[in-house]
Each structure stands twice: as C-alpha cells, then as structure tokens.
Amino acid sequence: MRGTIVVKAAFIAALGIALGGAPAVAQEFGSPELIAAAKRPSQVYVTTFLMCVFMALFSGPYASFVNILFGPHPLVIFRGQVTDKSVIRGRHSQDYVVTILTDEENKRMKFKVSSTEFSELDLGSHFSRTMKVGCLGIPYRLKW
Numbered sequence: 001m002r003g004t005i006v007v008k009a010a011f012i013a014a015l016g017i018a019l020g021g022a023p024a025v026a027q028e029f030g031s032p033e034l035i036a037a038a039k040r041p042s043q044v045y046v047t048t049f050l051m052c053v054f055m056a057l058f059s060g061p062y063a064s065f066v067n068i069l070f071g072p073h074p075l076v077i078f079r080g081q082v083t084d085k086s087v088i089r090g091r092h093s094q095d096y097v098v099t100i101l102t103d104e105e106n107k108r109m110k111f112k113v114s115s116t117e118f119s120e121l122d123l124g125s126h127f128s129r130t131m132k133v134g135c136l137g138i139p140y141r142l143k144w
Helices: 002-020 032-038 041-058 060-069 115-120
Strands: 075-089 094-102 108-113 126-133
Touching: 041 060, 075 108, 094 115
Parallel strands: none
Antiparallel strands: 075 094, 075 126, 094 108
C-alpha cells in the first residue's frame, strides 16, 4: 500500500519533468563527447526519468520512516466484509492477503494477515484491523 503511493507520486513527478521541464544547460567544460551528449534534450529527458524511477524504487523505506516518526498518529479501525483472499508466493516466503470492502467508505483495501487469520476468515465474513495513520496519511501497524 505504501509503495504504490510513493511510486505513483514519483511517476507523476517524472512525467511532469519529462513533458514540461527545461533541459539542463551544458557548460563548456569536459570532453567534446560529453558536451554533445548534454546538448541532446532527449537524453536529458530519459536520464531525468530514469533517475526519478530509481528514486521512487529506493525511497519507500525513507517515506515509511518519515510517516512513522513525525506528527500525530491517530488510531483508525478498518472494518468491512472479506471480498477476496489470496496467497502471494515468493521464492522463500509467502504472504497472505485479504481484500475487504470497507463499511464506512465502501472502498476496497488489502491487508497482509497471518496464516492463522487467513485460514479463519471466509469470504463474506467480517474483518477488522486497528492501525495508526502517520503524518503522510499512510496507515501502519508496528509488530514489535
């Protein structure tokens, strides 16, 4: 959930830079090949876009850290009916994901749950989870 917000924000920023940003001005120092490459705007746009993608990929933990560290953290209870259950298998582990349709806002939300919770929940059953909302508006739950 957190990663998608960061990736969406970085994609929008990169798209804005790529479509409307001015190319960098090449200063007259360095090799002639370097100066010629810097004067080609298409390469500047591609490089800018790639840098934004890399920043989005590696900034997730920092966004989570800021979200948890600063600001007030009100408790929020997410409640709803289970609409889907899925197991996401990785190379060395698997995640159990439950999708609910919230009671208050009538929107779909996904939650990672333990294997015991996953086996106890059925489609249509009621699910509730208490979480905190950080300063960036991203819900989190510390498991210490």
